[in-house]
Amino acid sequence: MTRSVYVTGIDRGDGRQVVELGVMELLTRQVDRVGVFRPLVHDGPDRLFELLRARYRLSQDSATVYGMDYAEASALQAEQGTDELVSVLVDRFHQVARAFDVVLVLGTDFAATQLPDELSLNARLANEFGASVIPVVGGRGQSAESVLDETRNAHRAYAGRGCDVLAMVANRVAREDRDGIAERAAGRLPVPVYVVPDEPALSAPTVAQIAQALGGRVLLGDDSGLARDALGFVFGGAMLPNFLTALTPGCLVVTPGDRADLVVGALAAHSAGTPPIAGILLTLDEVPSHEVMALATRLAPGTPVLSVSGTSFPTAEQLFSLEGKLSAATPRKAETALGLFERHVDTAELAERVSAPSSGRITPMMFEHKLLEQARAERRRVVLPEGTEERVLHAAEVLLRRGVCDLTLLGPVEQIRKKAADLGIDLGDSQLIDPATSELRDLFAQKYAELRAHRGVTVELAHDVVADVNYFGTLMVQEGLADGMVSGSVHSTAATIRPAFEIIKTRPDTSIVSSVFFMCLADKVLVYGDCAVNPDPDAEALADIAVQAAGTAARFGVEPRIAMLSYSTGTSGSGADVDKVRAATELARSRRPDLKIEGPIQYDAAVEPSVAATKLPGSEVAGQASVLVFPDLNTGNNTYKAVQRSAGAIAVGPVLQGLRKPVNDLSRGALVQDIVNTVAITAIQAQDPSPGPAPVPSEHSSEKASQQ
Template sequence: MARSVYVTGIGRGDGRQVVELGVMELLTRQIDRVGVFRPLMHDRSPSGDRLYDLLRSRYRLTQPVGTVFGMGYGEAAALQAEKGTDELVSRLVERFHSVADDYDAVLVLGTDYADTQLPAELSLNARLANEFGAAVLPVVAGNDQSAESVASEVRNAHHAFTSLGCHVVATVANRVRESEAQAASRLLADQLPEPVYVLPEEPALSAPTVAQVQDKLGAEMLLGDPAGLGRDVRDFVFGGAHLPIFLPALTEGCLVITPGDRADLIVGALAAHAAGSPAIAGVVLTLGALPGEETMALAARLAPGTPVLGVPGGSFPTAAELFALEGKLTAATPRKAEIALGLFERHVDTRQLTDRLAVVRGERVTPMMFEHELVERSRSDRRHIVLPEGDEERVLRAAEVLLRRNICDLTLLGEPDSVRRQAAELGIDLTPLGDGELPTASQASARIVDPRTSPLRERFAELYAQLRGHKGVTYELAHDVVADVSYFGTLMVREGLADGMVSGAAHSTAATVRPAFEVIKTRPDATIVSSVFFMCLADRVLVYGDCAVNPDPDAEQLADIAVQSATTAARFGVEPRIAMLSYSTGTSGSGADVDKVREATELVRRRRPDLLVEGPIQYDAAVEPSVAATKLPGSEVAGRATVLIFPDLNTGNNTYKAVQRSAGAVAVGPVLQGLRKPVNDLSRGAMVSDIINTVAITAIQAQQSGSSAPPATP
């Protein structure tokens, strides 16, 4: 029988999608095969379920859509009226088990209390949970309530479900006013036998996106970049006054709604956005009117990415439609999903809840589980990472996730106004703390530093001149060199002002690695700096080295790469079994290339007799048990190798890319090894997720080095 968790509410408006997403995150960290079941849904196409679409895209679910849903509310109400509740429950239980039999755990999404036509809906949820054998996690809406009222609602919900025989693992009060959240937590402390978690209202979650506004109004996009549709709409400002009165009314993230013939307000709002004071979400032009071509051309130049929408109706009916619009978690709003998970992880003791759900880690390690583990480990002892490419779009998007998920503190290098302007243009919030809230030890924060104007430039110039004086570097030359973001970031790491650095999204590998060679240098136990990729296959994680740094290592260097790679693998939970790869297995071949690998294998055995190593060996014999049984029977490594060492860069780089593309593997890296302090390189084609993973790895490497830089401050 699969373990299952039934997330349910007691009424409407509880925002439980945040909790459902958070629970799914916990389950997929531990278990490979997680199913989803929604017993009842509104009578629409199953593919129209927003939350399931989000879960399917985010967690790469392959469950057939038809198995996710039990039946429609209309069908359920008719069946209940005709044949009774027992028959309704019996059919839903049968459909649940058809899912549970195929998965290691099931997340059950309770009813939504919205025009369901079902009597005693809470009791129905409780009975279904009991029949499914599911643990229950009730969610209570706390919006617009005092702390005392929230505490009372939680106690009532707990009593309602336990009195109906449910196994309640915890209770969540969600959307509690920020001013009441701490008081509610105090009132509920030790009041119930199970934990109670209080999640404050998060304005960024309830704020609709410009895309959702466009969809609601059926608006036409007149100007702007489609990426701008992802911006949050935090307020509405209606334009009618003259420009001097209108401009002070603009607020951060507001959507300007104005008649289309008010060219002065359109240009004024976009000019204010371009100046960064404040950054607006977009503009809606009403009455079906447009300013002249010259005005539209000027508007496009002022804020090229800002959405300008047009609607035929007037401002009043437009306002009436928008005031009731709330943000939704959907597959099209991945940023909101990160915000939701950040909220969940900050206010829920995830380790405690995982234990209470009795989730036991499976033996297989999937790519998603490996990525989850990186995030969890980096967050457990938060470090400070410097990102030299502070105005690069992918870096900024990754930075927001890193802060929201509390993965690490950050320093972004770049001209502050330029970085903030770019962030505003992308709709990115680099200050996820609440209004007026100061950075705390429990919340990651970021700062922006310009190497050209930083007071550290003089100190770094003196240091670099000392370090490179033997190469003829003068103070004057050093003063210019350290203004480069890569050198400045590397010197921050050397001086303990940051724990690690990640760069390369917009710079070459040489630009990232050369400063590290010059300033940080290799560890005493390493003869060279090398790299590995974590190759996350469908059912395991392999370590490939060296695929990024050393073109043609000799036997001594190849042995060093193998030892370093085995150490890196062990640090990240991969049991090292080393395969020294060649075009020949065992004693079947000869030649200089094979001899190099054979010599390197013997060097590894002499230096680290505790390591399992085999070589020379071909790739298929290293990873496929049936081939290994023929070519190297009795080997402890053949057929089950986890660390694969390539004889040269040409072989390694091409192999990792071939496996990545043809097998759909997730390649995390390159991770540099052998440096005294962690500096890691990115591919210039890196995606946002690659940057997040690499930063998390860098933070974990910094944890293992034992030093800690001061936290960033905005």
């Protein structure tokens, strides 16, 4: 039977979209077919479902998501009674449930619904759906004692109506009360109570939402600027010196359109990062001169400037009534919401209580979820040498909002701050370092000179070398100031990993550095190696790659069944290339007799059970290989690209293996999500203190080649 989770509340204003999004994230980590059902819906687009559909790539027909609208439900209940209303909704729910492994049910919103005793209706629907319930209590503006009372009463209300209550969530509580409420709630109820603090960024409207609500004209600004959260409002009327002292980070400046001095002053302050603002809203339908607007564009490109026709007072009334909403158009808010949920909800405990049926498949989304979850479990610091690159900054924002790891960004500090401000990105407490001016430069020069003295490197020469961001970042890792490094979005592979070869060097149990790609197919994850580093490994190196790849696979939850690939399977062929693979297979087996290794074997026999049954019957690997080791770089690089492009696979990597400490390379075409995944992988690699490959589990648990 399909497992369903029903997220509901007791009143409006509980901000439960954060919980609904968090539960959806949790469910998609466990199964790949998650449906959504909202029994009752208001007219107009459903922002949350559109967000879920976009974020989780849902294929569900939107027509099946909704039971009926509130007006229809109210009329049906009035004419034929509650039993008939429930009967119709149950039928429509089961149409969805039959098509999915698990269903997330979004309860009614208690907002002008004209339905009597809405709580009882939610409880009855949950019972009829066979769904477990997560009630959410809103705590905004309430005392700690009131929140505790509301939570206990809500549990009693749903449990008393026969509901299977999974957990309680007290949401939007005052930050200063959060820990005290959580401590007092612990053990008071027979289910866990999760306490989530209020987050101003979630209720803050974006500049785009303000423009839409006020009918404003966008005079300047790009999509990134319009996506900024307006965390507050500063109304400009004072002279410039006093006005500048009133600016706060993320504020929207509201000023009459004829105050060119305040417009230029606010944008100049933003450009300097003191502080970065969300944008400017001009009233009275006045627009500064062409010269002023041209200067504004140069001062803070991308920063939005809006114009409205109203005066400041009615504009202020409208602004203070606006509240930000989670939607497909606000992906940053989604990252903030998920980060908030994951920091304050024990997702491992909740996932265990949900007990969604596992499909036995690993989808790309499930793999990506697992990466972030695993990285977050033991937080590490990763250094990003390309601190002024836009994609890196966007990735840094995602990583910080989700609480994946701590970050150090390298580059001219003021340039990083200005670029982040222009993009509307809050780097939080990230460490920003300019290698050229850092006090660490002299120390690193001394260290590098000592390491490379045999190559004739002097301290003077080293002083110039370590100013390079990749050398500086690598030395931070070597000296324990960072746990790992990710670079390569604008640097060549050689520029990224050469410092690692010179400074960090290989682990004592291996002779080479190699790489793997995680190939995320529709229903499984395969590990390909080596597709990025070693052009023509000999048998010794090939065996090393196989053992390293097994350890990497196991560390990331892929049970290693290793296929040593060749153009021949078993003993059917001969020749130097086949002999190399055969020798490598024997070497790998001798080094790790606990591993399942087959070779030489052709690709089709390695991954297709029907072919394996003919070519290698009885093999533990054939037909079900998870780690595929290619005989050379030419074969590996072309194969991973062919599978990536032709099969629509997501290629995560290259992930370097064999170094004493983790350093990973990016493709220069890397997308933001690619960077996020690679940083998460690097953080996970840094969690393992052991120098050797990870142990093998007993059960299932980019576009460049380098030049050394």
